[in-house]
Amino acid sequence: MRQPVMERTSGPGLELTHHLNPWDRATFQGNTASITTVSMTGTDGAAQTFAAFRDWCLENRVLLVDCRLRHDQLAECALLQGLGFRFIELAYRPAVTDLARFPPDPELTISPATEADRPIVSAIVAGSFQTGRLHADPQVGPELGTRRYVAWADNAFSTPGQSVLACGLNGKTISFMTLAERGPTRRQWNLTALPPEFQGQGLAKRMWKAILHYHHQEGVEEVTTAVSSLNTKSFNVLAAIGFRFPAPEINMHWCPFGPLNQADRV
Structure with a gap:
């Protein structure tokens, strides 16, 4: 199985690391991607920096992006929700x-x-x-x-x-x-x-x-x-049975081309 290639998008107010998920291509019949880290350095310019990541998704025909945030990254969560991401779950790693x-x-x-x-x-x-x-x-x-x-x-x-x-x-x-x-x-x-x-x-x-x-x-x-x-x-x-649970991560999704269960994606 091919390993992902890490990429970085950074600019005023925001820095992201992300990669395509080669293991998902056959299942989704297209690309999916994961954002592995999100760091806000301010509010000014963050949306414009995210636009560069959106362009990367469009160029790579990414159908689904998942992003995990630390439980205390509420500012980043609010930013991503405002840009189209949806809260899905809390993910625990006991x-x-x-x-x-x-x-x-x-x-x-x-x-x-x-x-x-x-x-x-x-x-x-x-x-x-x-x-x-x-x-x-x-x-x-x-x-x-x-x-x-x-x-x-x-x-x-x-x-x-x-x-x-x-x-x-x-x-x-x-x-x-x-x-x-x-x-x-x-x-x-x-x-x-x-x-x-x-x-x-x-x-x-x-x-x-x-x-x-x-x-x-x-x-x-x-x-x-x-x-x-x-x-x-x-x-x-x-x-x-004795597993111990650390603080969870926030898991979010975004579909750059719209819902995957519709037939008329852009």
Whole structure:
């Protein structure tokens, strides 16, 4: 998977760093972009400086821009809202340590996913995801959101530094976890889901504890993840098993060519 190329737009009152997202091009059939940092140095000229970024988006045919701000960047949030960005969610990045306290689950198996699990994982993703920033944004919608999640999970099978774990119950794969390695003793959880028929039975909590035990056996000392304020079920389970939550980030969207779910974009 190609790595993004960081670019900078700066001028009176405003400085942005941003990049195109090559991993999204096939899903969106066009470019998306991320603003990684926003710094206001004053109010005079900020809108004019942003116009240069808008031109960059138009030149690159960027269909969707996402931007994450620190929770206390309220001036930047107000500026971007005035320029067409929409508030979508608060994004949390909790972490857990002391993995030795998590015992194995005698009924659940955790193991590296195989190629035979690949279509199972895709089917679970396609039928399970209902929350997330793309699903919540009425200018994007759940169809694109689900397609992006399916592609993300599928790419994890072949992307260097990423991997997929399968969770089995009674000899059947019922769930999964995609991971990113952050050094020999750290893992980042990315995507996971339970099919609707397994929800509401406490299996998510048991599965995540079993995965943490698996990580401890690997020598992992810390696990991090990301969770949306829209996903209250996952939020509560993570808190219940000991994840600690720092201050959130503000997540915003902007569609330079208008809503992605309309057929007559400019």
